[in-house]
Amino acid sequence: MARIVGGISTSHIPAIGNAIAKGLQQEPYWKPFFDGYPPVYEWLDRVKPDVAVIVYNDHGLNFFLNSMPTFAIGAAAEYRNEDEGWGLRPLPPFPGDPKFSWHVIESLVADEFDITICQDLKVDHGFAVPMSLLFGGKGKWPVRTIPLEVNTVQHPLPTPARCYKLGQALGRAIESYSQDLKVVVVGTGGMSHQLEGKRAGFINKEFDLYCMQKIVTDPKALTKYTIPELVELAGSQGPELIMWLIMRGALRGRVTKLHSNYHIPISNTGAGLLLLENAA
């Protein structure tokens, strides 16, 4: 059976993708951010997951206001990124696993999550930047991917409580797949940030650190927030935390925090990183 070996959550700020492309990892601005990642690379090298489920939010590349699913999932053999306006380079196509995707879809819909099915899906920085950060630089992507997309663009957004439940259903879906695969679930986005308006540049370090702690030990505490409360506490893009809650919901075993890092600011954002192991 497929097994969820762990969860990772990381910010997906486009500037990170450009810093990787330009090799700026050792520059003073970037070093404290990229120095957070080697323990995650060591874990990935040791555990060698076969498949990564990437829970992310599209920012207007594949979905726009004319047609906005609340939750969507890829069922394609490969996924391509495009530059949605941040100057990001196209990356080699990301391999999919259609058979596994269809299993997850069957299971989610049977579990009352009527997710939009995408046999063709362009992935933006929310997906591509974490892929480069976690799995890049190896010549060939070392994992097959399943993109799971969440609306954070057009209100109403799904509540944190709903997202946590989707994560639990995702965990059941993955663990009921008959192939012996090691799966890592990645939640991208966050932490606090606001890119526009009067509070542009708003970051709430205290709240970010509270979330990083609670997501490990007491994720249900975070499901009590409403989206407007998250906007108030963490800025207009702060609700990207819901992707972290989906990741956490999928980990249904004994969860141990192996590593974390938090650095502000990267661009306009509190950049958080969390590595959680999920033991049977």
Ligand code: DHB
């Ligand atoms: C930034 C952060 C994001 O999450 C995003 O989607 C785009 C930009 C930023 O801080 O620049």
Ligand code: FE
């Ligand atoms: Fe974002």
